[in-house]
Amino acid sequence: MAYSDKVVDHYNNPRNVGTLDKSSTEVGTGLVGAPECGDVMRLQIRVNPETQVIEEAKFKTFGCGSAIASSSLATEWIKGRTVEDALAIKNTDIVKELSLPPVKIHCSVLAEDAIRAAIGDWKKKNGAAEAAAAAASAQ
Amino acid sequence: MLKDADSAVPVACWSCSVQHDEVTMFCPHCGKIQPPPGGDYFSVFGMEPRLNLDLAALEGEFHRLSRRLHPDRFARATECEREWSLADTALLNDAYRTLKDGLRRTEYVLTLHGAGNGTHIGSGFETQIAEEQNGKERQNASRAPADLLEEVFDLNMQLEEMRLRRQSGNVDRQSGKVNRELIEDLRAAKRKFETLREEVDRDLRGAWNDWDGGAADTRRRAQTNLRTLLDRRRYLSNLVRDVSEALGE
Ligand code: FES
Ligand SMILES: [Zn+2]
Numbered sequence: 001m002a003y004s005d006k007v008v009d010h011y012n013n014p015r016n017v018g019t020l021d022k023s024s025t026e027v028g029t030g031l032v033g034a035p036e037c038g039d040v041m042r043l044q045i046r047v048n049p050e051t052q053v054i055e056e057a058k059f060k061t062f063g064c065g066s067a068i069a070s071s072s073l074a075t076e077w078i079k080g081r082t083v084e085d086a087l088a089i090k091n092t093d094i095v096k097e098l099s100l101p102p103v104k105i106h107c108s109v110l111a112e113d114a115i116r117a118a119i120g121d122w123k124k125k126n127g128a129a130e131a132a133a134a135a136a137s138a139q
Numbered sequence: 140m141l142k143d144a145d146s147a148v149p150v151a152c153w154s155c156s157v158q159h160d161e162v163t164m165f166c167p168h169c170g171k172i173q174p175p176p177g178g179d180y181f182s183v184f185g186m187e188p189r190l191n192l193d194l195a196a197l198e199g200e201f202h203r204l205s206r207r208l209h210p211d212r213f214a215r216a217t218e219c220e221r222e223w224s225l226a227d228t229a230l231l232n233d234a235y236r237t238l239k240d241g242l243r244r245t246e247y248v249l250t251l252h253g254a255g256n257g258t259h260i261g262s263g264f265e266t267q268i269a270e271e272q273n274g275k276e277r278q279n280a281s282r283a284p285a286d287l288l289e290e291v292f293d294l295n296m297q298l299e300e301m302r303l304r305r306q307s308g309n310v311d312r313q314s315g316k317v318n319r320e321l322i323e324d325l326r327a328a329k330r331k332f333e334t335l336r337e338e339v340d341r342d343l344r345g346a347w348n349d350w351d352g353g354a355a356d357t358r359r360r361a362q363t364n365l366r367t368l369l370d371r372r373r374y375l376s377n378l379v380r381d382v383s384e385a386l387g388e
Contacts, residue, residue: 031288031289031292032288033285033288033291038291038374038377040288040291040292040295042292060292060296062292062295062299
């Protein structure tokens with residue numbers, strides 16, 4: 001099966017590969033696996049606490065070319081968006097942009113899941129931080 | 140002996156016309172070979188489907204049938220009989236190879252009960268196993284259990300570091316030390332995955348007992364359980380294989 005040009009491009013020049021400081025409260029980390037093939041993907045975001053804008057996004061994927069391309073594209077798309085806007089990205093958008101064939105749809109699902117997991121983690125951290133602050137001020 | 144008693148349609152022997160059970164390879168009356176039997180692999184050996192299988196009995200029956208199917212015995216037989224004996228031999232070998240191995244036997248029982256992994260519909264059971272063991276094919280690799288994600292990710296990082304180091308090939312004293320640490324980490328990871336695999340094997344044996352002894356819904360639950368355990372086991376085996384490869388062991 002031949003990969004589309006866009007997949008090849010992202011595969012050869014993946015954008016935003018790397019790691020952010022997991023322990024920072026501004027950082028959310030999503031670690032997900034594809035049940036179909038056992039591949040794993042980690043996607044991290046750094047969110048501006050004032051504006052809720054995702055200022056930085058990094059990924060590291062151990063998987064097929066489509067998974068690498070999907071996560072690379074995902075980081076490009078979410079950078080500069082607010083957290084809520086980023087949640088609107090659907091795996092079908094990725095499928096369309098990269099012209100993924102049906103057998104590779106799960107690779108794009110992995111990327112969507114990773115975005116959600118990263119945002120979920122960030123929300124949990126910050127929800128917890130807010131709750132702790134509220135509890136502290138209530139005393 | 141068929142898995143469903145009511146599907147056992149008696150047929151008449153082509154040679155002596157005495158009626159006999161469809162799944163026997165040889166007529167119980169005159170001993171002549173019969174057209175290849177229907178039924179499952181267990182019935183080839185006249186056994187009930189069980190996961191805790193009597194392996195000595197299986198082997199004994201396999202040798203007995205192999206001898207009876209030996210080509211020398213059909214040298215002077217009719218064309219039909221010779222063909223049947225070849226087909227029976229192939230069936231016997233597939234059945235024996237599948238049933239004597241605990242994992243393949245489990246996979247087979249799940250396939251019989253519609254709880255196979257469903258990705259190879261239409262291909263024979265033996266081909267399916269062969270494809271799965273050819274596990275390098277990404278689509279055939281197995282599920283990532285959620286509780287292992289973290290470990291799997293870290294392992295992949297270490298494997299990548301190892302590969303990069305090998306590529307750059309500069310092993311001065313400093314990086315030699317780092318390398319040794321990396322190898323230690325990988326060895327530890329391998330031991331860990333092997334231990335997890337042993338746990339899976341223990342759980343599998345427990346689920347075998349449930350399936351063999353259970354009423355209909357215990358059995359169904361055991362099947363779900365077995366499916367999960369087999370997936371997890373295959374996944375762990377792939378990890379052990381990858382680490383071993385990287386370590387050159
Ligand atoms: S084949 Fe598994 S993520 Fe692409
Ligand atoms: Zn007969």
